[in-house]
Amino acid sequence: MRLTSVPPRAPGGAGEVLLHDERGALVGQVRFRLCARCRTGRLLGIWILESRRQEGLGRRALRVTLAHGPGYRWNTTLQSRPGRGFFRAVAAHGAVPLSHGRPLCPHLLGGLGRVLRRLGPRPSARPPHDEPS
């Protein structure tokens, strides 16, 4: 198994950790964003090839991902059902407390957030539900 880290190219940009098998086929991927200024990180998604699940690959990839931001606070986007289950399992193992919700700082909003900031005040359609006020 080969793990490749692709750090974010720009501050607030997305980086990824890729898992390739012995033949070079992609079997897993974790995507993330980092904010060095606020020491926050955000997991955007995780994918493990269906036939390679239950091997601990997701956990390995996640460890490498979290090493990009040592001591950072992390959370995740709202995940698909399998993703949520995975993050719950990882959190239960005490790896890192991962909650779902809005980015922990404004720099992690990504492309859509940047567009919204350019357009003016963010629409307050839904109040944050899991961030400290």
Ligand SMILES: [Zn+2]
């Ligand atoms: Zn920030």
